[in-house]
Amino acid sequence: MTRRSEQVDLLVTHIKTVGLEPKHRDAHYSHIGALLTDAGLQGNTNYSTNVVPKALKVQREWPDAATISGFQARLAQNNFGEWIPFRGKKPVIIEAMADALGEMGVETVGDLLHCYTDAERELDLIFQLDPVKGVGPKTINYLAILAGSPDHVAIDGQLTTFAQEAGVSTRSERFLGTFYRSAAKQLGCTAASLDAAVWTYMSTRKRTAARQP
Incomplete structure (x- = not known):
């Protein structure tokens, strides 16, 4: 197993552990x-x-x-x-x-x-x-x-924090993007749908924590 594949496996394991189920999304704009x-x-x-x-x-x-x-x-x-x-x-x-x-x-x-x-x-x-x-x-x-591209991932703070929690190296935004794309391939979903699932999960968690006293 290569160092890169280890990183991808860590990410996939974390995705499954938190129960994410990336779904096909057709939410692109026409305007x-x-x-x-x-x-x-x-x-x-x-x-x-x-x-x-x-x-x-x-x-x-x-x-x-x-x-x-x-x-x-x-x-x-x-x-x-x-x-x-x-x-x-x-x-x-x-x-x-x-x-x-x-x-x-x-x-x-x-x-x-x-x-x-x-x-x-x-x-x-x-x-x-x-x-x-x-x-x-x-x-x-x-x-x-x-x-409407299914193959791109927009690495932001939410996706970076999620990867860090998985134990994945986040030193390179470029490599982190490849980890997410490879993880999506393993999971049988598009990179864009995985991006959306992780972003929604992290944003929802952040809002829930902010509402707690």
């Missing part, structure tokens, strides 16, 4: 404005109350923002941070991501997903988004999940 809003606002905030309603507002009230060009036109006509509303730098990050994707010819969610199904195209996407301050590997992988 790129809503997708970018979700990706840009998530992180260090309550997802269900501060992110989802705002992404759905973009989808509902700006149907023409289902394309990058339509989203950019809306952004040009509105102060996005005030309209959404959301304070801080995150609305600016969303606008910068839209501009970066527009520059490389991404127009729809389907176009974005295509970037993740071709290795060279994915490298082009990473290079395009790299200058956007506030966008790192986690956000780039999360964009893939939101676009």
